[in-house]
Amino acid sequence: MTVRDVREVLGARVLAGEEYMDREVRSACGSDMMSDVLAFSKDHSVLLTGLCNPQVIRTAEMLDIVCIVFVRGKKPDESMLEMARERGLVVLATGHRMFSSCGILYQAGLNSGAI
Known part of the structure; x- marks a missing residue:
């Protein structure tokens, strides 16, 4: 699955990182x-996540996460989006709740991987 696929199945908006939509996604958290x-x-x-603070961007960078999806209609501020752009992260936003978003992605074939 690619980030573009994630955007499509969630009906999400791209807030940052449009140029990275073809990156591969192997799991979700x-x-x-x-x-x-x-x-x-x-x-x-x-x-x-529904958490809108800079720690989300920093965490994603540390773990080589390729895409952050803000759920429940949350929208990060411009300083967070700029941080994401500087780090080459894709940022999406969806109106779906966390549970629904995870279920939609799981149903589309994305899993969490084993612990």
């Missing part, structure tokens, strides 16, 4: 707690 993301996320993954 959904959490508002960055400590859980640090413990369980894998590289080439998509992070689904």
Whole structure:
């Protein structure tokens, strides 16, 4: 699956990183707690979160996450989007809730991978 596929199945808007839409995504992690993301996320993954603060961008960078999806209609501010652009991250936003977003991606063939 690619980031473009993630955008399509979630009906998400691209907020940053349009030029990276063809990157491969191998797994997904959904959490508002960055400590859980640090413990369980894998590289080439998509992070689904409703947490809108710079720590999300920093966490994604540390873990080689290729795409962040803000759920529940959350929208990061411009400074966060600029941080994401500087780090080559794709940022998407969807109106779906976290549970629904994860289910949609799972149904489309994306999984979390084994712990």
